[in-house]
Amino acid sequence: MTRPTITQDMISAYDEYTHLTLDRRGFMEKLTKLAGSGAAAAAIAPMLAASNAAAQQVPEDDNRLVAEDITYPGGNGEMQGYLVRMRDAANPMPSVIVIHENRGLNPHIRDVARRLALQGFLVLAPDFLSPDGGTPEDEDRAREMIGALDAAETIANATATLAFLEGHESSNGRVGAVGFCWGGGMVNDLAGASEDLVAGVAYYGRQAAVDQVPNIRAALMLHYAGLDDRINAGIEAYEAALKEHGVEYQLFMYEGSNHAFNNDTSSARFDPVAAAVAWERTLDFFREKLATPA
Numbered sequence: 001m002t003r004p005t006i007t008q009d010m011i012s013a014y015d016e017y018t019h020l021t022l023d024r025r026g027f028m029e030k031l032t033k034l035a036g037s038g039a040a041a042a043a044i045a046p047m048l049a050a051s052n053a054a055a056q057q058v059p060e061d062d063n064r065l066v067a068e069d070i071t072y073p074g075g076n077g078e079m080q081g082y083l084v085r086m087r088d089a090a091n092p093m094p095s096v097i098v099i100h101e102n103r104g105l106n107p108h109i110r111d112v113a114r115r116l117a118l119q120g121f122l123v124l125a126p127d128f129l130s131p132d133g134g135t136p137e138d139e140d141r142a143r144e145m146i147g148a149l150d151a152a153e154t155i156a157n158a159t160a161t162l163a164f165l166e167g168h169e170s171s172n173g174r175v176g177a178v179g180f181c182w183g184g185g186m187v188n189d190l191a192g193a194s195e196d197l198v199a200g201v202a203y204y205g206r207q208a209a210v211d212q213v214p215n216i217r218a219a220l221m222l223h224y225a226g227l228d229d230r231i232n233a234g235i236e237a238y239e240a241a242l243k244e245h246g247v248e249y250q251l252f253m254y255e256g257s258n259h260a261f262n263n264d265t266s267s268a269r270f271d272p273v274a275a276a277v278a279w280e281r282t283l284d285f286f287r288e289k290l291a292t293p294a
Contacts, residue, residue, distance in 0.1 A: 075156025094290030099183030104135030207238035
């Protein structure tokens with residue numbers, strides 16, 4: 001069977017559905033018009049979406065790792081998270097928070113946490129839907145719940161996550177954060193909210209409010225997709241503010257790539273070349289910034 005042709009308009013429609021105001025029915029109607037038939041739309045939709053079946057690069061039971069679901073103190077209540085480290089790691093370790101997309105703490109983000117842990121980091125992937133019972137299996141429901149989160153409470157939970165990881169017995173006390181999509185925006189917000197964040201990496205994330213930029217002490221690495229007009233609209237003002245206030249940052253634009261280019265569970269949007277380059281830059285950045293000072 002010939003692989004359906006996926007156009008940029010289709011990808012934009014999916015982005016409108018998952019990030020803006022288009023509901024599932026409206027998305028499928030729009031996709032049907034773009035694809036030419038309901039059958040074609042039905043074939044294309046799963047290629048645009050993320051597939052948990054394709055989420056795993058590192059097995060959950062990889063014997064090189066110690067991985068566990070934990071609870072820890074949040075800003076005002078209990079947080080849930082996924083904590084991973086190398087089984088034979090020498091303490092203390094540089095530490096990284098992995099912040100999920102607007103789908104919540106799903107199998108893909110857990111896999112990203114394991115990938116980072118194999119590089120020698122103590123990794124915690126928090127579930128920011130913990131106040132509402134945790135991430136549901138239904139992605140549409142998860143997105144609704146993410147959209148309804150209280151911003152101040154969420155930032156409080158992020159800073160509490162940072163404090164927990166900073167004080168963990170296996171941590172060297174130097175904590176970075178990496179986030180994707182919604183999580184990328186959270187990395188920017190956390191940098192503005194806590195002076196204790198050492199390094200932040202935001203993948204195609206909403207920029208922090210300009211009035212928060214003077215508070216940023218973390219070094220930042222910002223990855224953007226060239227075709228991501230929605231997120232990229234905020235770059236100019238953010239970059240100007242970062243320069244004005246002397247924030248250390250690196251900004252990379254991956255031309256020809258779409259929003260979520262790093263998510264290898266979405267075959268239509270995943271860009272293996274851009275993802276590989278961005279990942280190596282991220283690892284090198286964290287190794288440099290989070291190393292225990294000599």
